[in-house]
Amino acid sequence: MAADEESRRDPVFGRRRGHRLRPKRQALMRELLPRLEIDLGSCTDIIDPEAFFGAGIDQVWLEIGFGTGEHLASQAACRPDVGFIGCEPYLNGVSALLSRVAARNLTNVRIFPDDARRLVARLAEGRISRLTLLFPDPWPKKRHHKRRIVCPAMVARFADIMAAGGEFRFATDHGEFAAWTLRHIYSETRFQWSAESPRDWRQRPEDWPETRYERKAREAGRKPIFLRFVRLARPPADAQPGEKT
Ligand SMILES: C[S@@+](CC[C@H](N)C(=O)[O-])C[C@H]1O[C@@H](n2cnc3c(N)ncnc32)[C@H](O)[C@@H]1O
Incomplete structure (x- = not known):
């Protein structure tokens, strides 16, 4: 791999940059991104995610790995009462979301253009009402499983930052990764799978727009x-954490 290509990749989340951005997208990165960007800087305080938004925001939803942002922008347009935080280290994807935000004049979107785990580590507990993780990289090779974003520590952290009654939405097209995710979620007693029939995992709900990857x-x-x-208010009294993988 050439040195430049090497510098564009991260061993965990893949590419940071793809093809060269067109001038319009470059302008959005230069002018709009600084207004929407969550910059953790060197400060190590715990952050209340509502503080990123102005008045009129009742809850905060977080989408990890938004790709080109079609799902996030569409949801943000439907729910002006919700503050949306999107995390995506792939800068071409960030520029695509910026262009959707500009086209729809969205004022309720903030962007963390980096590894979501850095932000998740800093968020105050119990403040995220919906967490969305759509088609994260499945890392199918066994030796790469340790790179999966779904792991015991991350699932526990998701439960920490989510509000009681909040929803965690996940999608994948990789059967083994789906089973892995269910196993890890079963080990975290603060989450409960809400499916009642196969239709619930085979069919995407209507308020869940299709993504590019889907x-x-x-x-x-x-x-x-x-x-x-569902993020439960408290684990059921008889809850037994399942076997960890
Ligand atoms: C397979 S793509 C899916 C994109 C989009 N969610 C969709 O469904 O079309 C996975 C995305 O997750 C992003 N990603 C990978 N690791 C990440 C991390 N640690 N934090 C935030 N995003 C991440 C990648 O850059 C990529 O855009």
Whole structure:
């Protein structure tokens, strides 16, 4: 791999940059991103995510790995009462979301253009009402499983930052990764899988817009799996954490 290509990749989340941005996108990165960007700087305090938004925001939703931002922008347009935080280290994806934000004049979107785990580590507990993780990299090779964003520490942290009654939405087109995710969520007694029938994981709910990756998966003949978990106010009295993987 050439040195430049090497510098564009991160061993965990993949590419930071793809093709060169067109001048319009470059201008959005220069002018709009600084107004929406969450910059953790060198400060190590715990952050209340509501503080990123102005008046009129009743809850905060977080999307990790928004890709080109179609899901996030569409949800933000439907719910002006919700503050949306999107995390995405792939800068071409960030520029795509910026262009959707500008086209729809969205004022309720903030962007963390970096590894979501850095932000998640700093968020105050119990403040995220919905967490969305759509088609995260499945890292199918066994030796790469340690790179998966779904792991015991991360699932516990998701439960920490989520508000009681909040929803964690997850999708994948990789069966083994879906089973892995269910196993890890079962080990975290503060989450409960809300499925009642196979339809619930085979069919995407209507208020859940299709993403680019989902479309590509369907075109390639793969069947996506949709998982929804509720963040319980407290674990059930008889809850037994399952076996850890
Ligand atoms: C397979 S793509 C799916 C994109 C989008 N969610 C979709 O469904 O079209 C996975 C995305 O997660 C992003 N990603 C990977 N690791 C991440 C991390 N640690 N924090 C935030 N985003 C991450 C990648 O840059 C990539 O855009």
